[in-house]
Amino acid sequence: MRLIHRPSASAVVALMAVAALSSTTACSAAKPASPGPTASAASAASKAPTREHADLVIWTSETASRAITPLAKQFGSENGITVAVQVIASDLAANAITANAAGNGPDVLTLPNDFLGGALQNGAIAPLGLSAGDLAAYDKNAVASVTRNGQIWALPYGSENLVLFRNTKAAPKAPATVEDLVATGQAAVKKGIVDRALSLPVGQQGDAYHMEPFFTSAGGSLFGSDGTGQPDATKLGIGTPASVAAAKKIAALGDKGSKVLSRSIDGSNAIAQFTAGKAAYLVSGPWAIADIRKSGVPYDITPVPSFKGGKPASPFLAVQAFWTMSKAKNPTFAQEFVTKAMNTPAAMTALYQQDPRPPAQTAVLKAVSAKDPDMAKLAAGAKYATPLPDFPFMAGVWPPLSQAFASIVGGADPTSTMQKTGKSIQSVVAAR
Amino acid sequence: VTILAVSVRVLCLGTMVGTTAALTPSLIAGHRYVLLAVVWAAIAVVVATYATHRGLLAKYLVPGTLLLVLFVVAPVLATLQLSTTNYGDGTRTTQQQTIAGIVGNSIVQTAGSQRFNLTVATTGTPAAGPFTFFLVDRATSVAYSGTGAGLRPLDPARVTLTGGFVTQAQGFTMLTPIQVNAAAQLLRNFTVPTADGAIRQLGLHEAYEGRAVLKYDKAADTITNTQTGVRYTVQRQNGREYYADSNGNRLSDQSWRADVGLDNYRRAFTDPRILSGFLRIFAWTLVFATGSVVLTFVVGLALAVMLNDPRVRGQKLYRSILLLPYAIPGFISILVWSGFYNQDFGLINHLTGMHINWLGNPLWAKAALLLTNLWLGFPYMFLVSTGALQAIPIELKEAASIDGAGPFTNFRRITFPLLLVSVAPLLVASFAFNFNNYNVIQLLTQGGPFTPDNPNAGATDILISYTVRLAFGGGGAQFGFASAIATLLFGITGVLAAAQFRATRRLEEVN
Numbered sequence: 001m002r003l004i005h006r007p008s009a010s011a012v013v014a015l016m017a018v019a020a021l022s023s024t025t026a027c028s029a030a031k032p033a034s035p036g037p038t039a040s041a042a043s044a045a046s047k048a049p050t051r052e053h054a055d056l057v058i059w060t061s062e063t064a065s066r067a068i069t070p071l072a073k074q075f076g077s078e079n080g081i082t083v084a085v086q087v088i089a090s091d092l093a094a095n096a097i098t099a100n101a102a103g104n105g106p107d108v109l110t111l112p113n114d115f116l117g118g119a120l121q122n123g124a125i126a127p128l129g130l131s132a133g134d135l136a137a138y139d140k141n142a143v144a145s146v147t148r149n150g151q152i153w154a155l156p157y158g159s160e161n162l163v164l165f166r167n168t169k170a171a172p173k174a175p176a177t178v179e180d181l182v183a184t185g186q187a188a189v190k191k192g193i194v195d196r197a198l199s200l201p202v203g204q205q206g207d208a209y210h211m212e213p214f215f216t217s218a219g220g221s222l223f224g225s226d227g228t229g230q231p232d233a234t235k236l237g238i239g240t241p242a243s244v245a246a247a248k249k250i251a252a253l254g255d256k257g258s259k260v261l262s263r264s265i266d267g268s269n270a271i272a273q274f275t276a277g278k279a280a281y282l283v284s285g286p287w288a289i290a291d292i293r294k295s296g297v298p299y300d301i302t303p304v305p306s307f308k309g310g311k312p313a314s315p316f317l318a319v320q321a322f323w324t325m326s327k328a329k330n331p332t333f334a335q336e337f338v339t340k341a342m343n344t345p346a347a348m349t350a351l352y353q354q355d356p357r358p359p360a361q362t363a364v365l366k367a368v369s370a371k372d373p374d375m376a377k378l379a380a381g382a383k384y385a386t387p388l389p390d391f392p393f394m395a396g397v398w399p400p401l402s403q404a405f406a407s408i409v410g411g412a413d414p415t416s417t418m419q420k421t422g423k424s425i426q427s428v429v430a431a432r
Numbered sequence: 433v434t435i436l437a438v439s440v441r442v443l444c445l446g447t448m449v450g451t452t453a454a455l456t457p458s459l460i461a462g463h464r465y466v467l468l469a470v471v472w473a474a475i476a477v478v479v480a481t482y483a484t485h486r487g488l489l490a491k492y493l494v495p496g497t498l499l500l501v502l503f504v505v506a507p508v509l510a511t512l513q514l515s516t517t518n519y520g521d522g523t524r525t526t527q528q529q530t531i532a533g534i535v536g537n538s539i540v541q542t543a544g545s546q547r548f549n550l551t552v553a554t555t556g557t558p559a560a561g562p563f564t565f566f567l568v569d570r571a572t573s574v575a576y577s578g579t580g581a582g583l584r585p586l587d588p589a590r591v592t593l594t595g596g597f598v599t600q601a602q603g604f605t606m607l608t609p610i611q612v613n614a615a616a617q618l619l620r621n622f623t624v625p626t627a628d629g630a631i632r633q634l635g636l637h638e639a640y641e642g643r644a645v646l647k648y649d650k651a652a653d654t655i656t657n658t659q660t661g662v663r664y665t666v667q668r669q670n671g672r673e674y675y676a677d678s679n680g681n682r683l684s685d686q687s688w689r690a691d692v693g694l695d696n697y698r699r700a701f702t703d704p705r706i707l708s709g710f711l712r713i714f715a716w717t718l719v720f721a722t723g724s725v726v727l728t729f730v731v732g733l734a735l736a737v738m739l740n741d742p743r744v745r746g747q748k749l750y751r752s753i754l755l756l757p758y759a760i761p762g763f764i765s766i767l768v769w770s771g772f773y774n775q776d777f778g779l780i781n782h783l784t785g786m787h788i789n790w791l792g793n794p795l796w797a798k799a800a801l802l803l804t805n806l807w808l809g810f811p812y813m814f815l816v817s818t819g820a821l822q823a824i825p826i827e828l829k830e831a832a833s834i835d836g837a838g839p840f841t842n843f844r845r846i847t848f849p850l851l852l853v854s855v856a857p858l859l860v861a862s863f864a865f866n867f868n869n870y871n872v873i874q875l876l877t878q879g880g881p882f883t884p885d886n887p888n889a890g891a892t893d894i895l896i897s898y899t900v901r902l903a904f905g906g907g908g909a910q911f912g913f914a915s916a917i918a919t920l921l922f923g924i925t926g927v928l929a930a931a932q933f934r935a936t937r938r939l940e941e942v943n
Contacts, residue, residue, distance in 0.1 A: 055610065055613065079609050079610075079636075080609070080610070081609070081610060081613075094904075094909060097521070097524075097909075098909070101524040101525070117685070118521065118908065120684065120685060120686065121521060121522045121684075121685040121686055121908075122521055122522060122524050122525075122686065123524070123525055123529070123530065123533040123534075123686050126537065127537050127539075129539075129541070129634045129640060129642070131541065131547060131640070149537075149538070149684075150538075150540055150645070151537060151538075151540065204791045204792050204877075204880050204881055205878060205880050205881075205882070262776065263775070263789070263792055264774055264775045264776035264777060266774075268771070269774070269777060326533065330613050330616070331613075331616045331620070332609075332612050332613040332616050332619070332633075332635060332636055333609070333613050333636075335634060335635040335636075336609075336635035336636045336637075339634065339635055340635055340636075340637075340638075392521065392522065392685055392908055393906070393907070393908075395905060395906055395907075395908060396905065396906020396907060397906075399882075399887055399905065399906070400884070400887035403880075403882045403884065403887055404884050407883070407884055410792060412884065416884070417884040420884040420885055421884050421887070424884075424887050428906050428907075431670055431907070432670065432685075
């Protein structure tokens with residue numbers, strides 16, 4: 001982690017000119033002692049990304065790059081410009097904000113909608129100026145999640161929410177309730193078809209995002225809703241009696257209960273458990289589809305079920321989107337690429353084909369769902385979804401909440417854990 | 433002085449002067465005058481040192497001194513300077529930039545306004561203007577020319593319209609897409625005023641009529657929403673200034689940069705969140721750094737001594753195999769190891785038949801960290817020990833043997849003390865490195881396991897991982913605070929290293 005902000009390219013070259021002094025006397029200077037073991041790892045893992053030189057620079061994630069690279073190349077050849085698509089492996093949001101502040105950032109960025117709060121706090125993004133006619137083609141919830149202060153800040157292209165994947169060999173019928181899921185999953189384990197009933201990432205540090213459907217179905221909530229359906233930071237639901245009751249239901253699925261949830265399942269192995277045919281059920285999202293299809297495991301997709309007599313399970317709804325940066329070196333091409341080239345059914349369909357997730361344009365979703373029923377099933381899982389909160393202080397909310405769920409799954413007392421976590425999160429929200 | 437030496441010298445100095453000269457225009461353009469002066473001063477010192485025959489001593493000292501200033505003194509000073517500001521998430525911009533951003537981003541399309549097909553043209557140069565917008569109303573297909581003076585209908589006879597765009601006009605040069613993009617800074621401020629607002633560019637081929645909803649009043653330092661009439665004044669909330677209305681509702685979460693003096697240091701010493709975990713974490717940091725050094729050194733040295741015996745066959749092969757962990761990138765090894773520790777699917781529990789929750793139990797997590805760091809670090813110790821062993825004269829050992837010393841006594845009295853003389857400074861360096869070994873903590877345990885009581889301090893957190901979480905975790909990136917912490921850690925590590933070097937000096941008295 002660099003503690004000083006990144007100097008601009010010319011400053012770096014200037015420093016290197018001074019550093020070049022060493023070359024004249026390299027032989028006379030004694031070699032400094034090695035700093036110790038694994039020094040190479042330190043430099044490799046903490047390197048900040050560098051902007052490539054091109055007429056349009058796009059920073060994106062590994063999965064999204066597959067879909068965006070061909071479209072960006074096409075845009076480049078149509079306009080006679082060079083385009084660079086850079087995959088930023090880690091901390092894309094933080095790296096982009098820091099690079100943008102230093103004038104070295106990308107022109108266009110792809111990130112989910114929860115980038116909005118932090119980006120606005122840092123003045124890192126520019127509004128898009130899409131017309132009402134343009135926006136009518138998009139899903140209302142997707143547009144709402146990238147709208148703030150009367151401006152549209154990003155072009156949504158694909159939605160993401162958790163659903164239940166089911167190995168139809170182990171569980172032919174979709175479970176009506178969580179209890180049903182546990183019973184049929186455990187029956188499949190007993191028959192020796194699978195090794196475990198459910199694969200839902202928990203890990204040692206927990207995963208509040210993946211726990212949200214069960215938590216809400218059991219009566220809990222992270223934030224209450226303001227009038228417009230957006231999360232309201234003043235209505236914190238953690239630490240309340242309802243959250244404690246919900247935590248008890250989750251505890252009953254953990255180490256001291258049915259053991260359906262386990263800290264051994266984490267983000268690195270959850271999908272692999274299902275694709276290897278070892279788990280009857282998997283709670284995951286569109287990003288798992290490619291692996292599942294490749295594995296050949298017979299599967300079906302249904303919304304995450306709710307507890308018997310509980311509330312509907314409402315996962316978070318995240319929207320993948322294109323953002324234009326406030327200090328982009330090529331703002332005009334960035335604007336043209338996002339608001340014109342990507343804002344077409346053809347581009348949205350191409351994005352879906354390379355990176356399958358329900359398209360945010362309603363007509364495109366309908367068209368692709370006709371050929372690919374999975375997309376409609378994924379979208380159906382969002383029926384009760386709530387927007388993924390984008391408050392800048394969420395970085396202080398996710399870790400303690402996730403940890404609370406991991407501890408509860410591991411057998412910690414649900415009541416005191418939820419109450420203590422509620423206090424921690426309350427102090428984070430109050431300091432905003 | 434040979435011709436070769438002179439020409440190499442001329443070439444090196446010429447390259448440096450040339451590079452600096454080439455950089456000068458871009459530094460001037462970027463208003464980086466201090467850096468410019470520093471670079472030229474450094475070049476002047478180098479040229480004065482190596483191009484003349486004076487100052488023989490300086491020829492040896494200048495490069496080291498310059499590099500010391502560049503890589504040690506300058507970063508420390510920069511960190512110190514940053515530690516007196518509030519720079520971080522929400523405070524990356526100056527107040528002026530914040531205002532300009534908020535007001536500039538409040539432009540919305542005026543109700544009922546049309547969209548225009550846009551062609552950017554100029555009567556001057558494509559880079560500098562002056563610019564004219566040729567606009568075609570998409571609904572009525574009426575063509576206009578727009579300048580800072582306003583909108584004027586075009587005489588259809590004087591322009592060529594193709595596909596709804598003005599493609600030619602007498603006396604004007606049409607800008608290509610690349611030229612429009614290159615002139616973005618000028619075009620951003622170029623608007624065509626209308627009765628309701630102004631026509632602005634949107635991408636390459638479109639324009640719309642928009643109006644800024646917010647207005648900044650410089651004299652009163654307030655921002656006013658022209659639609660609702662709400663006034664936003666500067667207010668201090670949670671230690672930062674924001675524009676907020678009379679109820680304290682913020683216009684934006686964006687604050688601005690400010691000097692805060694020693695506040696970041698005060699916070700480091702008074703924040704209960706920091707103090708609550710500090711002593712426990714400091715103790716574990718010492719245990720972790722010491723344990724890592726001792727374990728890797730013991731294992732590395734033992735292997736080195738064994739393989740140093742001339743009776744061992746295939747020495748080179750064994751040595752190459754032992755170096756393998758060092759050849760694999762550390763972060764890959766660490767991620768593989770983190771998989772080994774999984775309670776249900778991990779290799780270690782699988783092989784041993786145990787059911788230990790390695791990374792979920794505080795004690796086992798610490799053991800797992802030390803074990804992983806042992807794997808990562810012993811090849812380095814093996815390497816330096818092998819080198820040091822081979823540097824010890826064989827005669828000393830032979831003499832001791834003649835005096836009746838057995839192999840163990842020989843090692844304890846002769847080999848080990850002599851070895852320590854050369855290896856001890858490396859042990860100190862390794863200690864200092866592990867004291868701040870962020871990577872292995874972050875990649876293996878992320879500082880965890882955590883308890884619900886204190887989500888900020890985990891069981892395996894060392895000072896650096898703990899403070900990185902405080903500075904970059906929940907509250908977003910807080911570069912100013914992080915710099916203050918870095919300065920304090922710099923002090924702690926420096927004091928510890930100085931004490932250790934003092935201790936190792938005693939070893940040298942053996943000779």
